[in-house]
Structures are given as C-alpha cells and as structure tokens.
Amino acid sequence: MTRLFFDARYLRTDFHDGISRYTAELAAAVAAQAPARGVEVTFLVFDERQRALLPDGAATLLIGAPTTITEPLRARELNRHRPDVVFSPMQTIGTMGRRYRQILTLHDTIYYRHRTPPKDLPWFVRVAWRLFHLSYVPQRLTLNAADVVATVSETSARQFADVRLTRRPVVVVPNAPQRLAELLPEGGSVEPGARHLVYMGSFMPYKNVETLVRAMADLPGRTLHLLSRISPERRAELEALVPAGADVVFHGGVSDAEYAALLADEAVLVSASLDEGYGLPLAEALALGVPAVVTDMPIFREVAGGGALYAPGTDAAAFARAVRSLDDPDELSRVVAAGTAHIARFDWARSAGILLDTVADLAR
Structure with a gap:
C-alpha cells in the first residue's frame, strides 16, 4: 500500500x-x-x-x-x-x-x-x-x-x-469545470441565445473588462453582467466607460447557483482578458452548454477549442460582431456542440x- x-x-x-x-x-x-x-x-x-x-x-x-x-x-x-x-x-x-x-x-x-x-x-x-x-x-x-x-x-x-x-x-x-448544471433548479435547462453577456472574473487591469464595456455600444438590447465583487473605485472607472443607453449590471458577487442561472438564461460567456493562467469560467460555461466569445490566445484555444468565438482582446467592435453572429441559430448550435464535445476531455x-x-x- x-x-x-x-x-x-x-x-x-x-x-x-x-x-x-x-x-x-x-x-x-x-x-x-x-x-x-x-x-x-x-x-x-x-x-x-x-x-x-x-x-x-x-x-x-x-x-x-x-x-x-x-x-x-x-x-x-x-x-x-x-x-x-x-x-x-x-x-x-x-x-x-x-x-x-x-x-x-x-x-x-x-x-x-x-x-x-x-x-x-x-x-x-x-x-x-x-x-x-x-x-x-x-x-x-x-x-x-x-x-x-x-x-x-x-x-x-x-x-x-x-x-x-x-x-x-x-x-x-x-x-x-465544476458541474454548474447540478445547481440549476429541478427541471431547469439552458435557454439558448446571446441576449445576455456574462463575465466572471476579477477586475485587475490585465483582465481588460474595458473592452467588454465598450463593446456594448454595438450591442443594443443586450445586457452585460459583471458578476464578481469589485471595489468602489474600480466600479467608478468602468461606469464612466458605459456607452449611452447600454445596459451594464454590476452584481458585486454571486453564488454558484446564481452564476449557473445567469449562464442558463440566453447567455454567452465573455472575456477580453489579455492574459490567463487557465480560464475556468470558460470551461464551466462550455460544460453547461453555453457558448463563449473570448480573446484569441493559446490557453483559451486549449480550453475551448471550437466552443468559442475568438477576437483580438482590445477590439471592442470585433467582440460585438462575434456576439451578434450567435443570433444565427445554426451558428449558435454549431458552437455549443463543438464546446460540449471539446470540454468533455477535461x-x-x-x-x-x-x-x-x-x-x-x-x-x-
């Protein structure tokens, strides 16, 4: 032994x-x-x-x-x-x-x-x-x-x-990834769509949340959900960037169950981070059957494969275009299927x- x-x-x-x-x-x-x-x-x-x-x-x-x-x-x-x-x-x-x-x-x-x-x-x-x-x-x-x-x-x-x-x-x-599907209400399931953009992560400078906020100028009728806890000073910096008429919600921290529920509601996981060690929220979204739009870099490619759409981290317009492309039901289904197959190896x-x-x- x-x-x-x-x-x-x-x-x-x-x-x-x-x-x-x-x-x-x-x-x-x-x-x-x-x-x-x-x-x-x-x-x-x-x-x-x-x-x-x-x-x-x-x-x-x-x-x-x-x-x-x-x-x-x-x-x-x-x-x-x-x-x-x-x-x-x-x-x-x-x-x-x-x-x-x-x-x-x-x-x-x-x-x-x-x-x-x-x-x-x-x-x-x-x-x-x-x-x-x-x-x-x-x-x-x-x-x-x-x-x-x-x-x-x-x-x-x-x-x-x-x-x-x-x-x-x-x-x-x-x-x-953790099994977020187990945290949904009994009988609950993922409602496909790209009406909600969900960001889970810190607000350190290299996370580059600014690009996500700026992208909302080209995404009318959608909501960006910033889930994590944030200092008043950092929140004020980002609020100053919110485009006129854009809907950006600062949640200030959520439970795992709330996180799962937000992802399951016509959501796409987003991250414009310029550097990552792994990207666990990306893996969690894919395991739940949710697509992602993220920065094009090697670690995100390894974690997501075809289950994400990729854009340059500092190009807000490119992020917005990628999100809008998921309004096509065939494209959405393709990305979700690719992500589900890819993440199964983890x-x-x-x-x-x-x-x-x-x-x-x-x-x-």
Missing part, C-alpha cells in the same frame, strides 16, 4: 478561489480512485473546518498553515509520519530534508507578468511573493527540489519549457488517474 499525503491546506472555508476549487475537486476524485489503486490517502489540513470540505471519512493530518514562517521546514514535520509521496497543489510546501517523494504544482507563469499578490495574504508573504517573481531563479530552485512538477494545462507546460523553469519531469494534471476522474499514475511511478 502506497501512502500518499495530499496537501489540502489551500481549501478555503468561506468561498472557493481557483486553487481551492482545484484542490477540492481533485481531492474528491483521488479519494474515489485511490483504494482500487492500492493507495492510502491522508489529507493535510491546518484548520478543522477544512475537513468538512473533504470526502466523508477521509483521513486527515492537522499541521501548520502554508502561510506561516515555518513552512520552509515542513518536510521535517512530515518525515515523522513516513509518507511515500507528498502531493501539493501549490509549490510552496517546504521540501528541505524530506525523506519521501514530492510532487509540486505550478499552475501557470502569470505572476511573472503580473506580480501583484493576492491581498488576503499576510504582508510578509506579499513582500516575499513580489521578490520571488522578480526572477525565474527562485522558482527553478523550488521546482527542482521536487521529483515531479505538475501543472494544469499543456499551455503552461510549454511556457515552463520555453523559459527552462525546471529540470524535473512535468506532468499535466488538467483543471476541469474531467476530474481523468485528472485523478493521471496523478495516481504519477504517484505509482514515484513509489516504485
């Missing part, structure tokens, strides 16, 4: 962010497959409340938080429990002095291009974050301390290779299988 420690300390107990959702979904899929694969899984947590977000009956081990100053020495603590392999959905767990095999995860390289750290991190972590991303050298040292590096997309794997980010083997354990059970194959190879 192989002993796998799965680092679940990135589970958020208030609401999922991208890392938290990836952790939760992959943990559930790994737990389901592990017994048949001869793997005993223990989930690492630092908060008792995280146990409720793991599969029923899951074995857990309470250790320190990943943002504490002792994190670089975490391997010494784990050595006492004799795991065979430790998997972390991030790359920050300490590896110094480890006596087990280690899989570290780097989701993407976006923070080398946009170095602003998440605001909810402690100040000393935010300072270290900025310093860490000034050069590839610290990341190379970190990743080379593992046995295998995992990432979530083929696009990210190519980016790692382009900058020679690690000497270790890189395995793609793909991200996958599945948590498949991702868990890839991870457990890697664990088995390391254990041997």
